[in-house]
Amino acid sequence: MKPRELSHWLVRALDLLAVIALIGTAEIQSAVSWSVPFAMALAWSVSNQAKHSGLARSLVGLMERLLVWALVAMVLGSVALVRMNVAPPLIVAANASMLVHMLTWFSVDNLRNRNWRLGIAFIGIVLAVSISPDFYLAIVLFLFVVVSALALFCFYLEREFEKRSDLPLPLNFYSQALMLTLLIFILSLVIFPILPRPKQGVGFRGGAGEETQIGYTDIVDLGGNKFWGEQKRSAPVLRVFLSKEWVEPDALRYLIPGYLLRGTALEKFDGTKWFRTTHAPVGSNQRPDGADIIANVEFIREPVGTPTVFVPYSTARVRLADFDQPTSLEQLSHGEWRILQSEHQQVRYVLSLKGDEGRLRLSDTPHESLSEFPSEWAQNPRIMGRWKELAGKIFSDATSNEQKIQSLIRHFASENYEGALVGDRISGYGNSARHNLEHFLFDIKKGHCEYFSTSAALLLRLAGVPARLVSGFRLTSNPVAGVLTVRQSDSHAWIEAWDPILGWTPIDITPMYLAQTWSGFQVLEGARDLLDAYWYRYVISARWIITLWPYFLAAFVLVVLSLWGYRRMRGSSFAWAQSFAFPFRFSSGSKGSNFSLWRRRRRFEGLAPLQYAPDQCAWIKVYDQLRFGRVLVGGPEWKEGLRRLDELFARLRSSVRNASQL
Amino acid sequence: MSDLKEYGHRRLHVSVAGKWYLALTIGLGVVATSSGNNVLYLLESFLLGGLILSGVLSELAVASIQIQWTRSPCIASERAHDRIIVRNRGRLPVFCMEVGEWAGRKLIAHGFVPYLPPKSEIVVSSKWIAEKRGIHKWDGIGCSTSYPFGFATKIRWVALKGERLVWPRRLEKSGQTDAQGVKVYRTASGDFLEGEIREMQPDDDYRHVVWTLSARRGAPVVRVRKANSRAAEVLLDLRVDRAGDFEERIEKAASPFYASEVEGTQATLILFDGIYRRKIFGISTALDLLATVQPAPKGRHET
Numbered sequence: 016m017k018p019r020e021l022s023h024w025l026v027r028a029l030d031l032l033a034v035i036a037l038i039g040t041a042e043i044q045s046a047v048s049w050s051v052p053f054a055m056a057l058a059w060s061v062s063n064q065a066k067h068s069g070l071a072r073s074l075v076g077l078m079e080r081l082l083v084w085a086l087v088a089m090v091l092g093s094v095a096l097v098r099m100n101v102a103p104p105l106i107v108a109a110n111a112s113m114l115v116h117m118l119t120w121f122s123v124d125n126l127r128n129r130n131w132r133l134g135i136a137f138i139g140i141v142l143a144v145s146i147s148p149d150f151y152l153a154i155v156l157f158l159f160v161v162v163s164a165l166a167l168f169c170f171y172l173e174r175e176f177e178k179r180s181d182l183p184l185p186l187n188f189y190s191q192a193l194m195l196t197l198l199i200f201i202l203s204l205v206i207f208p209i210l211p212r213p214k215q216g217v218g219f220r221g222g223a224g225e226e227t228q229i230g231y232t233d234i235v236d237l238g239g240n241k242f243w244g245e246q247k248r249s250a251p252v253l254r255v256f257l258s259k260e261w262v263e264p265d266a267l268r269y270l271i272p273g274y275l276l277r278g279t280a281l282e283k284f285d286g287t288k289w290f291r292t293t294h295a296p297v298g299s300n301q302r303p304d305g306a307d308i309i310a311n312v313e314f315i316r317e318p319v320g321t322p323t324v325f326v327p328y329s330t331a332r333v334r335l336a337d338f339d340q341p342t343s344l345e346q347l348s349h350g351e352w353r354i355l356q357s358e359h360q361q362v363r364y365v366l367s368l369k370g371d372e373g374r375l376r377l378s379d380t381p382h383e384s385l386s387e388f389p390s391e392w393a394q395n396p397r398i399m400g401r402w403k404e405l406a407g408k409i410f411s412d413a414t415s416n417e418q419k420i421q422s423l424i425r426h427f428a429s430e431n432y433e434g435a436l437v438g439d440r441i442s443g444y445g446n447s448a449r450h451n452l453e454h455f456l457f458d459i460k461k462g463h464c465e466y467f468s469t470s471a472a473l474l475l476r477l478a479g480v481p482a483r484l485v486s487g488f489r490l491t492s493n494p495v496a497g498v499l500t501v502r503q504s505d506s507h508a509w510i511e512a513w514d515p516i517l518g519w520t521p522i523d524i525t526p527m528y529l530a531q532t533w534s535g536f537q538v539l540e541g542a543r544d545l546l547d548a549y550w551y552r553y554v555i556s557a558r559w560i561i562t563l564w565p566y567f568l569a570a571f572v573l574v575v576l577s578l579w580g581y582r583r584m585r586g587s588s589f590a591w592a593q594s595f596a597f598p599f600r601f602s603s604g605s606k607g608s609n610f611s612l613w614r615r616r617r618r619f620e621g622l623a624p625l626q627y628a629p630d631q632c633a634w635i636k637v638y639d640q641l642r643f644g645r646v647l648v649g650g651p652e653w654k655e656g657l658r659r660l661d662e663l664f665a666r667l668r669s670s671v672r673n674a675s676q677l
Numbered sequence: 678m679s680d681l682k683e684y685g686h687r688r689l690h691v692s693v694a695g696k697w698y699l700a701l702t703i704g705l706g707v708v709a710t711s712s713g714n715n716v717l718y719l720l721e722s723f724l725l726g727g728l729i730l731s732g733v734l735s736e737l738a739v740a741s742i743q744i745q746w747t748r749s750p751c752i753a754s755e756r757a758h759d760r761i762i763v764r765n766r767g768r769l770p771v772f773c774m775e776v777g778e779w780a781g782r783k784l785i786a787h788g789f790v791p792y793l794p795p796k797s798e799i800v801v802s803s804k805w806i807a808e809k810r811g812i813h814k815w816d817g818i819g820c821s822t823s824y825p826f827g828f829a830t831k832i833r834w835v836a837l838k839g840e841r842l843v844w845p846r847r848l849e850k851s852g853q854t855d856a857q858g859v860k861v862y863r864t865a866s867g868d869f870l871e872g873e874i875r876e877m878q879p880d881d882d883y884r885h886v887v888w889t890l891s892a893r894r895g896a897p898v899v900r901v902r903k904a905n906s907r908a909a910e911v912l913l914d915l916r917v918d919r920a921g922d923f924e925e926r927i928e929k930a931a932s933p934f935y936a937s938e939v940e941g942t943q944a945t946l947i948l949f950d951g952i953y954r955r956k957i958f959g960i961s962t963a964l965d966l967l968a969t970v971q972p973a974p975k976g977r978h979e980t
Contacts, residue, residue: 130694141705144716160723171827175773176791185792187770195730195825202726210721213713555715
């Protein structure tokens with residue numbers, strides 16, 4: 016095979032890898048993604064026909080001429096889109112690079128264009144890893160480096176061979192390319208830890224541009240029928256790294272009370288939607304009773320289009336792991352934690368948990384809006400009559416807030432209210448929020464968490480207990496290899512009711528769903544989640560590098576300098592310095608001393624002084640040769656010399672013994 | 678014969694692809710540092726790894742090369758059929774290695790080795806073509822490679838100064854030798870009779886050496902075995918108006934010598950500069966002189 020033929024395929028492979036990397040990020044517009052196969056097919060047929068058809072040839076020429084203008088147009092368009100705040104720059108750049116890829120497929124297949132395509136593919140990969148922290152990119156990256164090394168080597172041979180004659184690839188080309196790739200990987204592993212890191216830490220700072228449909232929203236809308244019949248994509252939202260002792264369900268329940276991860280509290284209900292109200296940040300991130308921490312648990316939150324950080328009720332302290340700025344995180348008075356950076360980014364944070372005995376510090380006290388019933392409903396006597404009748408029935412015997420809360424829980428349990436998933440189809444639901452809520456509460460007694468929590472909050476408010484809806488996640492599956500993955504389908508709503516003694520008490524009356532049986536696909540998905548989690552934790556935001564890179568760098572510099580000095584000083588007038596640095600390497604005078612030689616000399620000197628003996632002179636002669644001659648330690652000459660020294664020494668010793676006996 | 682054995686000097690010429698690669702590496706380094714994304718650092722490591730590997734392997738390649746160069750007579754506009762033995766002493770194979778002469782701060786390639794396995798050698802014939810007659814000088818001999826990725830060309834050269842004579846261009850039609858200032862005379866017999874003893878000339882066959890006489894005289898002498906029945910005598914007038922004319926005259930004058938070399942006959946060169954005549958015997962001697970001879974002023978006349 017000729018280098019030209021191989022590089023023809025290699026550049027296509029690189030193109031393909033870059034396209035796969037970009038499409039896999041899910042940030043590429045679907046129109047762009049869908050046009051990829053069509054563009055590929057068209058480019059393939061046009062380039063095939065270009066040999067025979069003048070029309071195809073002129074089309075290829077036209078596309079090549081258009082390429083420059085298209086690039087300019089794309090740059091200008093991208094700048095305009097970014098300035099109009101339509102999308103973040105990285106997302107725009109990624110989409111633009113996809114289009115550039117497609118244009119290059121139409122270009123003539125020559126070495127110059129192949130270099131261009133290699134560069135464009137590389138930029139595509141850089142953009143992909145900048146906007147997505149997923150593990151699949153590690154595989155793509157690995158393949159890309161292997162193919163790139165092969166391609167660069169092949170391009171080189173192509174360039175060299177074409178200059179002279181059209182030579183074929185050497186027989187051991189592939190073994191050479193494999194060796195090159197292997198060496199690049201080894202070198203990269205050496206270089207990776209010594210590269211300087213920014214002071215504010217490492218981590219993934221790109222992130223999705225658009226709000227991901229995660230099920231979690233800051234506004235809970237009960238109106239409309241938007242969820243019905245629409246299955247939500249169940250992508251991972253949170254990854255929780257647990258130590259071994261916390262992976263059992265009972266232990267996990269102790270660590271994360273109620274399996275609930277709190278997002279934000281929504282306090283105002285207008286009859287259709289729950290809204291958040293403004294809360295001031297509370298200064299300290301530290302609980303007053305911050306002692307008795309039972310575990311520090313690491314969370315990774317995917318880019319979810321909200322600044323909210325999800326925490327369990329047992330949280331005592333929150334610390335961002337990726338960014339060292341203390342002002343990066345704030346806590347609001349109603350207990351919500353928010354990050355101050357871009358909301359479209361992956362966040363890694365460490366929670367100090369107090370276990371089931373702990374309570375999230377909620378510094379706010381109830382205000383009037385927390386006891387409000389929707390005004391439109393309150394003005395309607397029929398509606399109010401129906402709700403008050405039910406409230407009277409539930410809370411008839413309860414006097415304190417705590418008793419009322421217990422009564423409410425008992426009511427929902429005794430009346431066998433049935434939970435449902437958001438995607439389930441249940442008859443009788445319509446577009447009106449009030450209708451849906453009453454249909455759930457009085458008629459069908461089946462619905463999803465938002466209906467449970469809204470009904471409970473409104474009933475408690477009617478009974479004079481301040482209550483609010485809380486939006487967050489509830490765990491439904493067990494950890495895999497110590498990593499708990501919280502998915503979009505785990506989004507949940509529950510309520511917090513006010514008790515003068517206990518404070519805000521979380522109440523989750525929605526029946527618990529157990530994890531479904533895992534199908535083969537879900538097993539694969541779980542494995543992928545696990546790899547994603549480890550990839551992020553140990554590579555993308557590996558903390559140890561931040562602290563250790565100066566030491567790695569110093570060690571690397573030391574090794575390089577030693578090697579350089581060793582090479583420079585070998586046989587030079589700076590031999591004394593070399594003998595200091597490498598005392599046991601060379602025997603000769605100009606190359607330092609050697610321990611085995613020194614030991615023999617001490618032994619020799621320890622012998623009783625003899626008068627002239629031929630063996631003694633011979634010993635000194637051999638020693639001088641080894642010590643001051645240019646003999647390489649460990650070489651055959653060296654070994655022979657040592658053997659000779661030992662032999663002479665043995666004879667000398669026996670002579671001394673004989674002499675002493677005499 | 679000259680050898681490339683020493684460590685020598687190094688030169689590095691970065692190629693266009695190498696410049697782009699460097700720019701990409703620096704750009705990505707800036708992006709990685711500002712973003713803190715370790716995957717970008719990983720990519721940067723790969724790029725730097727490729728760069729370092731490129732430097733190390735090219736150094737190993739050029740350092741492992743040993744060259745033994747045997748030169749042969751060189752004619753302008755023709756390939757110099759020098760015999761270059763390229764030896765790879767290293768443990769790695771060598772790809773796309775150029776060997777040549779270092780002159781004017783650049784390597785003039787003489788031979789190209791596409792692939793040389795470790796611990797092996799290859800004989801390369803020089804493909805260098807001298808442009809014009811005269812003295813060709815070089816500052817050293819060296820080798821170069823851009824292995825493994827072509828980012829830069831690494832040159833290793835050793836200062837071994839030398840020079841060689843480039844004989845005048847050989848005319849395609851050797852018969853057309855008549856030109857202004859050049860006269861070719863064909864003699865019935867040569868300057869030497871059969872059996873005559875004379876000092877050995879550089880183009881003489883060593884089988885004609887009379888060893889006994891040589892030993893006695895202290896210098897090699899040969900016996901001319903064959904009478905040169907069609908010996909040529911070329912008279913070259915060195916007085917010219919223009920330099921271009923002179924070069925043409927030189928080429929015409931050299932033509933009978935090339936023909937004689939092929940036919941195995943004798944040829945004599947007579948140089949005339951308007952005042953003196955100088956007779957040169959032997960083909961090699963004549964061609965050597967023709968390689969360096971310079972025109973004489975036009976106004977000179979025989980006295």
